[in-house]
Amino acid sequence: MPTALKILVAGGFGVGKTTMVGSVSEVPPLETEERITEASFGIDDLAGVEGKTSTTVAMDFGRITISPQLVLYLFGTPGQDRFWFMWDDLALGALGAVVLADTRRLDASFASVDFFEERQIPFAVGVNCFDGRRESTSQDVRSALALDPSTPVILCDVRDRNSSKTVLLALLEAARAQAFARMSPMAGR
Amino acid sequence: MPEAPWFDEEGAGRHVRPYAITGGRTRHSQHAFALITLVVTRSLDDVGHGPLEPESAEILELCRDRAVAVAEIAAHLDLPVSVVKVLCGDLLNSSLILVQSPPDESEKPSVELIERVMDAIRQL
Numbered sequence: 001m002p003t004a005l006k007i008l009v010a011g012g013f014g015v016g017k018t019t020m021v022g023s024v025s026e027v028p029p030l031e032t033e034e035r036i037t038e039a040s041f042g043i044d045d046l047a048g049v050e051g052k053t054s055t056t057v058a059m060d061f062g063r064i065t066i067s068p069q070l071v072l073y074l075f076g077t078p079g080q081d082r083f084w085f086m087w088d089d090l091a092l093g094a095l096g097a098v099v100l101a102d103t104r105r106l107d108a109s110f111a112s113v114d115f116f117e118e119r120q121i122p123f124a125v126g127v128n129c130f131d132g133r134r135e136s137t138s139q140d141v142r143s144a145l146a147l148d149p150s151t152p153v154i155l156c157d158v159r160d161r162n163s164s165k166t167v168l169l170a171l172l173e174a175a176r177a178q179a180f181a182r183m184s185p186m187a188g189r
Numbered sequence: 190m191p192e193a194p195w196f197d198e199e200g201a202g203r204h205v206r207p208y209a210i211t212g213g214r215t216r217h218s219q220h221a222f223a224l225i226t227l228v229v230t231r232s233l234d235d236v237g238h239g240p241l242e243p244e245s246a247e248i249l250e251l252c253r254d255r256a257v258a259v260a261e262i263a264a265h266l267d268l269p270v271s272v273v274k275v276l277c278g279d280l281l282n283s284s285l286i287l288v289q290s291p292p293d294e295s296e297k298p299s300v301e302l303i304e305r306v307m308d309a310i311r312q313l
Contacts, residue, residue: 070302092225165310
């Protein structure tokens, strides 16, 4: 019986999450939805929701079969919505995350960055450069998002499979570094 | 609101019937499934079972040849994930499926596991 892992692709509306999932998935992106009720949340904080006890979140995802024993799912998560981040299922089995950023709307990435930093989930920031526009450098994005030096920032075009692969590999490299650090706890002292 | 809402009138209406399939249950009382919990139909050449809801029969059909994640089942059946979780809980109680949960958050991935995934991504 195989085991499944996931990589989250978080980012604001229209930033290219589904495109990125589709560029590397072995199946066309699938779509489903989940009704998340108050009891499903990890923390009891519904401030600003005015008595609403459930919400529906849509997600799309793809699949990469790593081996007969291991399947990787990529989940596009609408990262500007805090509801997502109250949901424990989101991070379950997650190797890490890609935060897709649009330099015109970097504020849409703040919630995702906060969440992954707090939960110590390794992540990489992919700056999706539509139409080859590269107005910002990775250093600008790093400063604007106040990222840790260990967090990779990659300029990418998620329509291109190789470019998406580069972002995923940067994330996995960060995850591997974190795993190494766990193996040698003295290293950080 | 600048962003698209999570559900529109049409989407909201679709919820009415799916929960009728589960007898109104929005969660299973005994089993917790994750989005990427994998489901495989048990080969039951010699074990019979009573009549099933059509949706449950579809799940058994879908998961016969390979392990399928709960989210994938939901997408294929066009049902909310929570409905699929309830149906899978019932199928598990009836011993009609095998399931594999993802590692929980305390089980951090090993270097070896991460490298195996990296190798596979490089070869895409």
